[in-house]
Every structure is written in C-alpha cells, then in structure tokens.
Amino acid sequence: MRKTFFALFARDVHVARRNFVPLILQTLLQPMLLVFVFGRVLTTSGFMPMQYKSLLLPGIIALSMVLSGIQAVAMPVISEFQFTREIEDRLLAPIEIEWVAVEKIFAGMIQALIAGLVVLPLAWLVMGRGVDLSMPHPFLFALLCLLVALLSSSIGLTLGCSVGQTQIGLMFSLVLAPMIFFGCTYYPWSALAKFPILKYAVLANPMVYASEGLRGALVPQFPHLPSAVAAGGLILFDILFVSLGIRQFQRKAVH
Amino acid sequence: MAIGIRTEHLRKVFSTPPPSAAPGRGIVGGPMTGRNVRGKSQRIEIVALDDLTLEVEPGEIFGLLGPNGAGKSTTLGVLTTRIRPTAGRAWIGGDEVWTSRVAVKRRIGVVPQRPNLDFSLTAREILLFHGAYFGIANPERGARARKLLETFQLTDRADQLVVGFSGGMMQRLSIARAMMHEPEVLFLDEPSAGLDPQTRLLLWEIVRSYNARGNTIVVTTHNMEEADDLCRRVAIVDHGRSIALGTPADLKATIPGGYVIRIQLSPRTPELLAAFAAETGVQQALANGPNGVDVYADRGGPLVPELLQLAVRSGARVTDVHVSEPSLENFFLHHTGRSLRD
Numbered sequence: 001m002r003k004t005f006f007a008l009f010a011r012d013v014h015v016a017r018r019n020f021v022p023l024i025l026q027t028l029l030q031p032m033l034l035v036f037v038f039g040r041v042l043t044t045s046g047f048m049p050m051q052y053k054s055l056l057l058p059g060i061i062a063l064s065m066v067l068s069g070i071q072a073v074a075m076p077v078i079s080e081f082q083f084t085r086e087i088e089d090r091l092l093a094p095i096e097i098e099w100v101a102v103e104k105i106f107a108g109m110i111q112a113l114i115a116g117l118v119v120l121p122l123a124w125l126v127m128g129r130g131v132d133l134s135m136p137h138p139f140l141f142a143l144l145c146l147l148v149a150l151l152s153s154s155i156g157l158t159l160g161c162s163v164g165q166t167q168i169g170l171m172f173s174l175v176l177a178p179m180i181f182f183g184c185t186y187y188p189w190s191a192l193a194k195f196p197i198l199k200y201a202v203l204a205n206p207m208v209y210a211s212e213g214l215r216g217a218l219v220p221q222f223p224h225l226p227s228a229v230a231a232g233g234l235i236l237f238d239i240l241f242v243s244l245g246i247r248q249f250q251r252k253a254v255h
Numbered sequence: 256m257a258i259g260i261r262t263e264h265l266r267k268v269f270s271t272p273p274p275s276a277a278p279g280r281g282i283v284g285g286p287m288t289g290r291n292v293r294g295k296s297q298r299i300e301i302v303a304l305d306d307l308t309l310e311v312e313p314g315e316i317f318g319l320l321g322p323n324g325a326g327k328s329t330t331l332g333v334l335t336t337r338i339r340p341t342a343g344r345a346w347i348g349g350d351e352v353w354t355s356r357v358a359v360k361r362r363i364g365v366v367p368q369r370p371n372l373d374f375s376l377t378a379r380e381i382l383l384f385h386g387a388y389f390g391i392a393n394p395e396r397g398a399r400a401r402k403l404l405e406t407f408q409l410t411d412r413a414d415q416l417v418v419g420f421s422g423g424m425m426q427r428l429s430i431a432r433a434m435m436h437e438p439e440v441l442f443l444d445e446p447s448a449g450l451d452p453q454t455r456l457l458l459w460e461i462v463r464s465y466n467a468r469g470n471t472i473v474v475t476t477h478n479m480e481e482a483d484d485l486c487r488r489v490a491i492v493d494h495g496r497s498i499a500l501g502t503p504a505d506l507k508a509t510i511p512g513g514y515v516i517r518i519q520l521s522p523r524t525p526e527l528l529a530a531f532a533a534e535t536g537v538q539q540a541l542a543n544g545p546n547g548v549d550v551y552a553d554r555g556g557p558l559v560p561e562l563l564q565l566a567v568r569s570g571a572r573v574t575d576v577h578v579s580e581p582s583l584e585n586f587f588l589h590h591t592g593r594s595l596r597d
Contacts, residue, residue: 001357007387014384015375085371089381089432091337093388094361255269255338 004095005103011090012107016072027068027115031060032126038186039127054132055222057123058214059185062148064119066183066210069112069152070159070176073104077160078168081252091253101157101249105242108153109146116145133218140227141217147234148210154238155206157245161252183207188215190223206241209233257314257469258348258362258439260334265343267304267329267495303329304340305495311473311488316466318486319475320583322593326495327475328368331444334473335365347440361389364433368444370425372417378428379404379413382435389436403431406461422449430458440471447481459485479583489583493591506586514555515585519575520566521546527569534561543592546574551589555580 016023039056042048080087090100124131135141163171182202184192189212192199202208213230215222224230304326311317319327332338334345336356345352347359373381382400391399404410407427417425426449433441443462447455462485466472476482482489483503490500499506507513520527523546531540531550536558539551552558555578566573579585587593 003390004388007384007390010387011373011376011384014380018375083369084374085367085369086373086375088337088365088367088371089373089385090388092335092360092363092365094357094390095388096357253337255332 001095001099004093005099008090008093008095008100008103009107012103013110015076016107016111023072023111024118026071027064027111028118028122030067031064031119032122034063035060035123035126039123043130044128050130051132051222053127053130054219055188055215056186057120057127057131057133058218059183059187059211060123061116061119061218062207062210062214063180063183063185065112065116065145065148066152066155066179066207067176068115069108069149070156072111073108073153073156074160074163074171075168077104077157077249078163078165081161082165087253097250097253098246100253101246104157104249105150105153105245108156109149112149112152113145116149132221134220135218136220137217137227140231141214144210144213144217144227144231144234147231147238148214150238151206151210151234151241154241154245158241158248161245161248179205179207184211184215188212188223189225203233206233206237209237257471259313259471260309260311260317260345260347260440260473262307262309262330262334262345263343265304265307265330265333265345266341267302267326267333267338268341269301269303270299303495304333304343307343307492307495307497309490309497309500311471314466314469314471315487316462316472316474316485318482318489319473319492320477320479320482320489320587321475321492322477322587325492327492328444329495330492331365331442331473331475335363335442336360361436362439364436364438364441366426366430366433366441366443366446368448370422370429372420372425372428372432374416374418377414377416378409378420381417381428381432385432385435391436399435403434407431408457423451423454426450427454427458430461434465438470440473441465443472443474445475445477447476447478482583491583491587491590493587498590499586503583506583510551510586510589513580513585514552514558515579515588516550516552516555516558516562517543517575517577517579518548518550518562518566518573519546520548520571520573522571523548524569524571527566527571530565530569531562534558534565541592549588 039053043050043052091097124133159171159175182205184202185207189208192202209230212225213227213234216224216227216230307326307330319330321327329338333340334347334352336352336359339353347362350358352359376384379400382403383396386396386399404413407430409424409428409431412420412424417428420428430446446458450458462472474485486503488500488502489506490497523542528540528542528548531537531548536554537550537552541549543549550562559576559578563573
C-alpha cells in the first residue's frame with residue numbers, strides 16, 4: 001500500500017514538473033500583479049500609506065497558497081473524472097479509493113506550500129523598501145502554513161469532485177471570488193468593525209483564518225485575530241473539507 | 256493456478272445516471288421508472304442488473320454477449336470493484352469483490368470500452384507508472400514495458416504523449432497497460448470496437464496466448480463472430496439477466512433448424528404464416544415486428560424461392576429477404592425476438 005501511495009504521488013510530481021512553467025505562471029501572476037499595483041503603485045504614489053505593504057503581504061501569501069492548492073487539485077480532478085475517465089487507472093491501483101483521494105490532497109498541499117514559499121520573497125522584492133516583516137514565532141508560522149496548505153488542497157478536492165467541467169467559470173466567480181474578497185486578504189478583520197453583520201458573516205469563510213493567521217505570524221504589529229483562534233478555525237475547516245472532499249471523491253469514483 | 260469468477264444474484268439499480276459505457280445511445284437498458292418523490296423531484300431508477308448469476312471457470316475465455324444496454328458493462332463494473340452492487344455478491348477466485356476490493360484489484364486487469372489513458376503521460380510512462388502502482392520494482396518494470404510496447408507495436412511512439420494517438424493505438428496501449436502487472440484475470444470491455452481487421456486479429460492472438468499462460472479472460476461483446484471465435488463459453492445477457500450460458504456450439508445447437516430466414520412482407524396473414532410453417536424443413540415461422548416473419552429452418556438459400564412463391568400466391572408484397580446461417584446472432588434472435596444490433 002505504501003508503495004502504491006508513493007507511486008501515485010510520483011506520478012503527480014512528474015506531471016507537475018512537466019507543466020512547471022504554466023503552473024507557476026498560473027499561480028503566481030495574479031498575486032504578483034496585485035502586489036505590484038497595491039503594494040507598489042498605490043503606496044509609492046501616496047494614495048495608500050507605506051505600512052499598507054506590510055499589511056498586504058500576509059494576505060497575498062494566504063491568497064497564493066489557497067488559490068494554487070485549489071487549482072492544483074480541482075482542475076486535474078475535474079478533467080480526469082470527465083468522460084475520458086483518465087483517473088480510472090489510479091482507481092484500479094491496489095489501494096483503497098480513499099487513499100487515492102488522500103494522495104491528491106497531499107500532492108496539492110505540497111504545491112500550495114511551494115507557492116507560499118515562492119511568493120514570500122518575490123512579493124517582498126516587488127514591493128520594494130518599507131516592508132516591515134518579523135517572524136517572532138517561526139514554528140507558529142510553519143504550522144499555519146501547513147494548515148493553510150491542507151485547507152486549500154482539501155477545498156480543491158471538494159470543489160473538483162462537486163463541479164463539472166462546464167461549471168468551472170461559475171466556480172471561480174461564485175465561490176472563489178467572494179472567498180478572496182471577503183477573506184481579509186486586503187484588509188484586517190478589524191477593518192470590518194463598522195459592518196457588524198459582515199464582520200461575523202465572514203467568519204464562515206475559511207480564507208479569513210488563513211489571512212489573519214499569517215498576519216499574526218508575520219506582521220504582529222497590525223491588528224489580527226488571536227493566533228489560537230486562527231489556528232483553531234483552520235483546523236476545523238481542515239477537518240470539514242478533508243472529510244467532505246474524500247466523501248465526494250468516493251461518490252465520484254464508485255457508482 | 257488459474258482462478259475462476261462467480262456471481263450470485265447480482266442486482267444493480269442506478270439512481271443517478273450510470274457511468275457512461277457506450278457512447279451515443281442506450282447506455283443501460285432495462286425498465287426505467289420515473290417516479291415522484293414527495294410530489295416534487297423526479298427520481299430515476301435504472302435497473303441495469305437483475306438477478307445475474309454466472310460462473311466463469313478458471314482459465315477459460317468467457318464471453319458476455321448482448322446488445323447495447325444489456326448490462327454487460329455494469330457486470331464488468333461490479334466485478335472490477337468500480338460499481339457497488341445493490342444486492343447479490345461476486346467473487347474473483349476466493350476474494351469477495353465488494354468486501355476485499357484491494358485484494359481483487361491486485362488480481363485483475365481491466366481494458367475499458369473507451370480508452371481512459373492518462374493524457375499527461377507518454378505511452379512508456381503510462382506502463383511504467385501502472386507497474387509502479389502495483390509495486391513492480393524498477394529493472395523489471397522497464398523490461399516489461401519495453402516488451403509490451405514491442406508486442407503491441409508501439410515502440411516507435413513510446414516516448415510521445417498519448418494525446419495525439421489514434422483510437423487503435425490507444426486501444427492497444429490500454430490492453431498493454433492491463434497486462435503490465437500480469438493479472439490472473441483480464442477483463443476486456445468491447446475490445447475490438449473501433450479496431451481495424453488486422454489489429455483485431457493481432458489482439459485476438461495476444462488474448463489467446465495470454466489465456467494459454469493460465470489466465471482467465473472475460474470479454475464483453477456484441478459481435479457474434481468475436482464471441483464465436485474467441486470464447487470457450489458464452490453467457491447471453493439481456494435486460495440485466497443471463498438468458499443462456501454454454502459453449503457457442505451448444506447454444507447454436509438449441510436454435511430450431513439453425514438457419515433463420517427473415518422476410519419483410521405485407522400483408523402478413525395468419526394463413527401465410529401457417530403455409531410457411533408447413534413447408535418441409537421449416538421448424539417454426541414466427542411473426543416479428545409489423546411486417547416481418549422469422550422462419551427457422553434446417554436449410555437456408557434453397558428454401559427462399561419456395562417461401563417467396565407462397566408469399567406471392569397469397570397476394571403479399573415482399574420487400575426484403577435475409578438468410579442467416581446458424582450463429583449466436585440467430586440464437587439471440589430466437590430467445591429475445593430482437594437482433595443483437597436492434
């Protein structure tokens with residue numbers, strides 16, 4: 001079973017490596033544009049205070065990780081379950097179907113972590129001077145990154161197994177866009193204080209815990225959710241989406 | 256040691272659209288009932304298998320024969336762990352399929368009806384990764400892949416992505432992949448659909464020699480010729496049940512007369528049917544469709560002029576005559592009143 005699991009993983013790594021350049025562009029271009037416009041143009045021209053750079057950076061990392069993890073799992077799963085049934089060979093591998101789903105989550109996590117690790121220095125470079133990062137708790141940061149990566153790939157699996165090829169556009173505009181814009185990526189949660197309903201409604205959005213958690217770990221000088229709350233929220237959503245994703249995968253795989 | 260396969264009272268009712276097997280029409284047949292649940296949402300129920308009991312002997316080539324939508328692919332789906340039976344049980348060797356899926360997956364190889372190759376990989380990589388899923392270690396894995404690519408005449412395209420492959424090449428590669436881990440049971444779902452005649456012969460050769468090495472093979476087909484030539488025993492499946500099981504020769508021997516002469520004419524009177532049946536050599540004359548008559552006889556061609564004369568004399572206009580020799584096709588016709596291609 002271990003051999004089969006790693007062979008499945010090796011297959012995903014092999015395919016990801018082959019598509020490395022488009023994959024990198026797909027996951028990094030959008031965050032980099034955001035970083036440049038919000039973190040550089042708006043701040044240098046004086047429309048935004050310089051501190052905004054530091055406030056924005058953790059949100060951008062969370063956003064890149066979540067987007068890349070979701071795309072890394074959802075897109076292939078959607079196409080492999082299509083009428084070509086490309087995934088069938090892996091479903092017939094001598095391993096329980098659930099482990100095929102777990103492997104998908106695992107491979108997506110790795111991609112999300114790589115995206116986060118690449119975005120961090122790159123964004124820092126693009127923003128130029130004035131980014132005030134500190135990392136008082138590196139272990140907390142590492143833990144949060146793992147939780148965010150797991151969140152993104154398990155959401156990817158859930159969406160990938162629930163959405164058909166024709167609904168991909170809909171998935172982006174109906175699920176991902178609100179998740180990003182109400183995910184405290186561009187502003188801290190405390191900025192919603194004047195919107196009492198929204199303030200509590202966004203707590204149902206797992207993205208909030210990702211952005212706020214990383215904000216607490218990287219730029220604790222800004223207001224943020226307590227780290228324990230962020231980590232707790234992430235753990236709960238991880239459990240929810242891992243179990244949901246695996247269940248949806250089984251439904252798709254076995255008739 | 257070859258292993259056998261057994262199914263007991265298999266039943267499968269789909270409440271969601273079943274995995275598409277045949278492209279185009281008629282995925283799964285059987286009675287379809289649309290009923291109202293709480294007066295609102297329509298729920299579909301498709302009975303794909305209805306009490307299917309079968310036994311495949313160790314080491315034989317076994318054919319599942321039936322028209323599109325008879326339940327052949329569903330049977331294969333259940334036997335290959337991909338479809339959960341609604342009721343009944345199945346065994347591959349000593350392993351019960353649904354309760355020991357991983358053990359079963361180790362013993363079987365599956366060639367799907369439509370190639371489901373991994374489009375992100377090259378032909379060789381498909382075989383190598385498939386081998387890796389089954390825990391075959393490296394030097395052995397490479398050697399097997401090389402040999403299979405050669406056997407299936409794919410060596411010159413081995414290192415290209417399969418996206419650009421022709422249908423026949425994909426089909427050959429699917430079969431090679433299914434053999435990569437040397438399964439004890441090989442399932443082939445309509446293997447020769449879409450293959451040119453030479454490739455079909457190559458495929459049959461390969462299947463026979465794989466069988467000769469002591470492996471059990473299950474083939475589904477709606478092609479009589481294939482079942483007749485390739486299979487030691489055949490089950491005829493219709494509406495999710497097995498309606499007959501035996502060697503092709505045994506099955507053919509049960510058709511009255513052996514020959515079937517299908518005539519289209521009008522008007523078709525009961526007197527004319529009686530006159531046909533009274534002809535020497537005719538066993539049965541049965542009405543089929545609005546204007547058809549199926550005459551079961553021990554002769555074919557020589558009987559045609561006599562039957563035509565009878566028809567003309569009764570004032571009927573004949574539009575078509577078709578003579579078929581003893582075959583499984585006739586057998587199917589005899590048992591279901593429908594041609595396999597209907």
